[in-house]
Amino acid sequence: MTQKKQKSSPDPKTFPKLIIASTEESADLLYAGGFNAPDEFLYYETAEEKCIVVSPLEYARAAGEANPGVRVIERSQFIDKEKPGESIAVRLSLALGVDHWLVPGRFPLIEAEKLRSAGIEVTCCQADSFFPERERKTAAEVKAIRQSQAATEEIMREFRQILIDSKINARGYLEFHGKVLTSDFLRMELEGNFKRMGYTASRTIFAPGRQGAEPHNLGSGPIPADEPIVADIFPRSDTTGYWGDMTRTYVKGKASPVVKRAFKAVLKASEAAKKILHAGVTGAEAHQTAADVLTQAGFPTGCGRDGKPCGFFHGLGHGVGLEIHENPRLSPLNPHPLKSGNVVSVEPGLYYSNWGGIRLEDLVVITAKGIQCLNTMEMELEIP
Amino acid sequence: MTQKKQKSSPDPKTFPKLIIASTEESADLLYAGGFNAPDEFLYYETAEEKCIVVSPLEYARAAGEANPGVRVIERSQFIDKEKPGESIAVRLSLALGVDHWLVPGRFPLIEAEKLRSAGIEVTCCQADSFFPERERKTAAEVKAIRQSQAATEEIMREFRQILIDSKINARGYLEFHGKVLTSDFLRMELEGNFKRMGYTASRTIFAPGRQGAEPHNLGSGPIPADEPIVADIFPRSDTTGYWGDMTRTYVKGKASPVVKRAFKAVLKASEAAKKILHAGVTGAEAHQTAADVLTQAGFPTGCGRDGKPCGFFHGLGHGVGLEIHENPRLSPLNPHPLKSGNVVSVEPGLYYSNWGGIRLEDLVVITAKGIQCLNTMEMELEIP
Numbered sequence: 111m112t113q114k115k116q117k118s119s120p121d122p123k124t125f126p127k128l129i130i131a132s133t134e135e136s137a138d139l140l141y142a143g144g145f146n147a148p149d150e151f152l153y154y155e156t157a158e159e160k161c162i163v164v165s166p167l168e169y170a171r172a173a174g175e176a177n178p179g180v181r182v183i184e185r186s187q188f189i190d191k192e193k194p195g196e197s198i199a200v201r202l203s204l205a206l207g208v209d210h211w212l213v214p215g216r217f218p219l220i221e222a223e224k225l226r227s228a229g230i231e232v233t234c235c236q237a238d239s240f241f242p243e244r245e246r247k248t249a250a251e252v253k254a255i256r257q258s259q260a261a262t263e264e265i266m267r268e269f270r271q272i273l274i275d276s277k278i279n280a281r282g283y284l285e286f287h288g289k290v291l292t293s294d295f296l297r298m299e300l301e302g303n304f305k306r307m308g309y310t311a312s313r314t315i316f317a318p319g320r321q322g323a324e325p326h327n328l329g330s331g332p333i334p335a336d337e338p339i340v341a342d343i344f345p346r347s348d349t350t351g352y353w354g355d356m357t358r359t360y361v362k363g364k365a366s367p368v369v370k371r372a373f374k375a376v377l378k379a380s381e382a383a384k385k386i387l388h389a390g391v392t393g394a395e396a397h398q399t400a401a402d403v404l405t406q407a408g409f410p411t412g413c414g415r416d417g418k419p420c421g422f423f424h425g426l427g428h429g430v431g432l433e434i435h436e437n438p439r440l441s442p443l444n445p446h447p448l449k450s451g452n453v454v455s456v457e458p459g460l461y462y463s464n465w466g467g468i469r470l471e472d473l474v475v476i477t478a479k480g481i482q483c484l485n486t487m488e489m490e491l492e493i494p
Numbered sequence: 495m496t497q498k499k500q501k502s503s504p505d506p507k508t509f510p511k512l513i514i515a516s517t518e519e520s521a522d523l524l525y526a527g528g529f530n531a532p533d534e535f536l537y538y539e540t541a542e543e544k545c546i547v548v549s550p551l552e553y554a555r556a557a558g559e560a561n562p563g564v565r566v567i568e569r570s571q572f573i574d575k576e577k578p579g580e581s582i583a584v585r586l587s588l589a590l591g592v593d594h595w596l597v598p599g600r601f602p603l604i605e606a607e608k609l610r611s612a613g614i615e616v617t618c619c620q621a622d623s624f625f626p627e628r629e630r631k632t633a634a635e636v637k638a639i640r641q642s643q644a645a646t647e648e649i650m651r652e653f654r655q656i657l658i659d660s661k662i663n664a665r666g667y668l669e670f671h672g673k674v675l676t677s678d679f680l681r682m683e684l685e686g687n688f689k690r691m692g693y694t695a696s697r698t699i700f701a702p703g704r705q706g707a708e709p710h711n712l713g714s715g716p717i718p719a720d721e722p723i724v725a726d727i728f729p730r731s732d733t734t735g736y737w738g739d740m741t742r743t744y745v746k747g748k749a750s751p752v753v754k755r756a757f758k759a760v761l762k763a764s765e766a767a768k769k770i771l772h773a774g775v776t777g778a779e780a781h782q783t784a785a786d787v788l789t790q791a792g793f794p795t796g797c798g799r800d801g802k803p804c805g806f807f808h809g810l811g812h813g814v815g816l817e818i819h820e821n822p823r824l825s826p827l828n829p830h831p832l833k834s835g836n837v838v839s840v841e842p843g844l845y846y847s848n849w850g851g852i853r854l855e856d857l858v859v860i861t862a863k864g865i866q867c868l869n870t871m872e873m874e875l876e877i878p
Contacts (some may be wrong), residue, residue, distance in 0.1 A: 168710055219597060
């Protein structure tokens with residue numbers, strides 16, 4: 111009896127890896143190459159080497175900025191002047207003798223088709239993460255996120271001080287230095303101050319009153335007294351590329367009883383979630399802990415009389431690093447245990463269209479036994 | 495004799511169109527939908543309707559911001575709670591009865607594979623542009639770019655004023671308000687001022703001396719007198735999403751003879767290119783006009799003694815709109831005639847590693863008979 115030779119299919123994880131993107135599109139590219147560029151370039155990783163392939167305009171800068179161990183190649187050598195539209199990836203693959211690449215889920219379809227037409231196989235990464243190691247931050251990465259979070263707290267303190275320094279006018283709106291304070295002014299002024307510190311922030315949320323009932327509403331117009339203002343601030347370092355992210359909700363003046371109760375419930379949910387978080391707990395368990403506290407405090411999640419979702423209808427948190435929203439997620443959809451070195455937001459919230467929203471957000475590093483919190487500012491509601 | 499029915503393959507342009515991206519990744523998505531969101535959402539266009547499919551968190555905002563005629567759908571209806579990882583695009587296609595999509599070149603490979611596995615065909619757009627009409631700006635778009643360019647000039651004037659107000663210290667560096675003026679300070683300060691005007695600028699170039707010899711070098715460290723400073727400023731409006739883009743090169747103090755000659759040559763190249771630009775001229779012809787002026791002025795393009803490229807080694811210009819670099823290109827690689835309504839940069843430059851760079855950039859609208867320039871600031875070299 112002859113034994114049939116079984117062809118074992120190789121593990122895709124062992125294929126050479128290829129990314130074609132700009133670092134604005136792909137945090138994986140920035141992570142792997144260390145070089146930040148707004149125009150598309152190419153990264154590959156074989157058993158022999160890690161390499162970025164850049165335009166002649168970028169070569170000198172790339173050579174200075176690339177991660178240690180990453181070789182920088184000028185792409186002209188892969189361009190045939192007679193066929194300028196031809197794929198650099200195809201010529202590179204032929205030059206390297208690579209006949210099968212592993213690529214990220216967001217790899218451009220047109221590049222995959224050019225490679226496949228040239229007889230080079232392309233396997234799309236099916237896992238959540240192209241570089242799963244990105245989810246567990248090194249000490250240097252935690253340091254970079256801590257710096258970004260410190261800058262975030264500096265601007266949050268400035269916002270808090272603006273509230274303290276503001277007066278309430280006869281119509282019930284805040285006035286700062288004699289002018290009605292608006293969300294738009296806060297956003298432009300404080301995002302400007304981030305730039306002065308070497309950070310870029312956009313779409314910063316200052317959502318007053320009922321606007322805060324939509325978690326992604328940026329807020330606009332004058333800021334009223336005695337109503338909650340959701341301030342969600344998330345800058346990215348122009349130097350390191352790592353993000354900060356935090357939220358506080360303040361009321362200038364006196365909060366209504368329901369807002370006070372909601373604030374206490376959200377604070378309690380944050381504390382309960384932080385208490386149970388450690389390596390081994392799943393994202394879903396962490397979420398459920400916070401959700402249960404809110405339900406038990408009398409704030410169920412569901413659909414309001416207006417047909418809109420109300421209560422706590424987003425995930426408890428998300429990974430933060432070179433992307434503002436990355437893995438792992440603290441959400442009912444994540445059954446996987448957290449690992450030490452994960453950096454995640456913890457941001458329970460409550461939203462009701464008749465009065466607005468409360469959200470409180472800190473960043474924490476997951477450790478074997480618990481968490482390390484990257485925030486120092488207390489969670490308080492009323493600003494006198 | 496029976497006539498064999500010939501199956502004619504339909505024109506891909508007539509297929510329904512599908513985009514899956516964030517608006518940070520895809521200007522096409524922002525153009526088609528009018529709704530700006532940092533998280534991925536879906537746009538489709540069939541013979542019957544144009545539609546965006548967004549998360550429940552974004553629904554209210556999307557309904558308020560989407561372009562007229564674009565329907566907004568909440569995506570939950572396409573999510574099976576039992577199979578949360580399943581493709582929304584597949585369920586949507588089945589619901590719409592679409593069995594063949596046309597998608598952009600940068601469509602995520604993983605989404606294409608999910609659609610194809612479900613029996614839905616996906617054709618990748620082979621043309622340069624998914625929405626070719628994006629290259630010809632409407633009056634409203636020209637107005638938005640004009641606004642962004644006016645903001646850019648405001649900041650350029652501020653930079654020029656800082657140079658005027660700076661003193662030259664004993665070591666030959668600029669001092670502003672008693673402190674040594676650096677590229678880094680200029681970038682943080684002026685990008686901060688953009689934020690205050692409702693614009694976001696990053697990677698703004700203030701490249702002094704030899705740093706200016708690399709066109710993408712951002713510049714760093716103290717600014718010396720008597721050497722060229724390349725200032726390339728390109729903010730994006732936080733409101734409209736349209737970019738501005740301009741470059742001036744100044745010398746605080748006295749320019750060397752070669753820098754003066756290079757400046758005059760670049761200025762002449764800019765004027766010559768603007769003079770021949772109109773609908774019908776190709777991108778390559780416009781580029782060649784500028785390149786010829788520079789060569790004739792004694793500044794040939796080639797390879798320097800240090801092996802680095804020198805002279806005029808980038809394209810003359812690029813389209814500007816919802817992307818900072820978009821079609822059409824003014825480059826040897828673009829044999830296509832320009833069309834009225836194109837908005838392009840005109841930015842000849844000269845780069846030599848022994849003294850640095852000169853680049854002068856305006857934005858122009860292509861018209862039937864010539865151009866409309868969106869800049870008003872003169873091109874001057876020495877700042878006393």
